Amino acid sequence: MVQSVDRALKIIDLISQHKEGRGVTELATHLDLNKSSIYKLLSTLVEHGYIEQNQKTKKYCLGYKYLELSSILLESIDLRAEAKPYLQELEAETNEVIHLVVYDQGEVIYIEKLEGNETLRTHSKVGRRAPMHCTSVGKVILSYLPEQEVLSIIEKNGLPRHTDNTITDKDKFLKELHKIRNQGYGIEIEENEVGITCMATRYLIIEEK
Incomplete structure (x- = not known):
C-alpha cells in the first residue's frame, strides 16, 4: 500500500x-x-x-x-441502458419513484432514478450510497448472497436503527432474507425513511451464447 x-x-x-x-x-x-x-x-x-x-x-x-468522473462512470454502465426501458415502463404503470441500484462493498449505490408523477419524494439520488439492511433493494441483494458474506457484512456494518421499524435483531433479519429469497421480492415499510414504503426485486441480464 x-x-x-x-x-x-x-x-x-x-x-x-x-x-x-x-x-x-x-x-x-x-x-x-x-x-x-x-x-x-x-x-x-x-x-x-x-x-x-x-x-x-x-x-x-x-x-x-x-x-465529470461520475458522468463518465454512469455512461459506461451497460446495466443502466439495458434496464432503462423496463424502468420507464414500470414508472408509467405505477407513477411511483423507480430505482436501479448495484451492490458495492456492503452497500447499495443508486445508478438510476425515475421520479414518477406522484408528489412523494425520497432522499435517494443517483450516485448516493444506502445501507442494505433497511432498504428493500439492499435486502433483496443480501438474500441472494452466500450466507457467510451476509454475516461478514452484518459484522462490519451492524444493523443500526434508522426508524422504529428497522430490523436490528440478527436472527430476525436472517429470517427476513430467507423469506425474501423464497418469494422473489422484498418489501420494507418505513425501515429506512419514515413515510416511505418500497418494494424491490432482482434484475437479471441473461447473455446469449
Missing part, C-alpha cells in the same frame, strides 16, 4: 461525509497527522480538481472533478 495515496483517499472519504466540508485541524485529528502533512495532501488534491477550498469558511469540499 502506498501511504500517501492511502492518506489522500482517506481525506477524500472524510470530506465527502460533510456537505459543509472539513477544516485542516479536523482532518489532522481524524487521521492523526500533523497539519503540514494535511496541507501538502490537500494542495495536491486541489491542484487536480478533486478538492476545493471554500474561501469564506476556509474548509475543504469535494471538487467538480467528481461530477
Whole structure:
C-alpha cells in the first residue's frame, strides 16, 4: 500500500461525509497527522480538481472533478441502458419513484432514478450510497448472497436503527432474507425513511451464447 495515496483517499472519504466540508485541524485529528502533512495532501488534491477550498469558511469540499468522473462512470454502465426501458415502463404503470441500484462493498449505490408523477419524494439520488439492511433493494441483494458474506457484512456494518421499524435483531433479519429469497421480492415499510414504503426485486441480464 502506498501511504500517501492511502492518506489522500482517506481525506477524500472524510470530506465527502460533510456537505459543509472539513477544516485542516479536523482532518489532522481524524487521521492523526500533523497539519503540514494535511496541507501538502490537500494542495495536491486541489491542484487536480478533486478538492476545493471554500474561501469564506476556509474548509475543504469535494471538487467538480467528481461530477465529470461520475458522468463518465454512469455512461459506461451497460446495466443502466439495458434496464432503462423496463424502468420507464414500470414508472408509467405505477407513477411511483423507480430505482436501479448495484451492490458495492456492503452497500447499495443508486445508478438510476425515475421520479414518477406522484408528489412523494425520497432522499435517494443517483450516485448516493444506502445501507442494505433497511432498504428493500439492499435486502433483496443480501438474500441472494452466500450466507457467510451476509454475516461478514452484518459484522462490519451492524444493523443500526434508522426508524422504529428497522430490523436490528440478527436472527430476525436472517429470517427476513430467507423469506425474501423464497418469494422473489422484498418489501420494507418505513425501515429506512419514515413515510416511505418500497418494494424491490432482482434484475437479471441473461447473455446469449
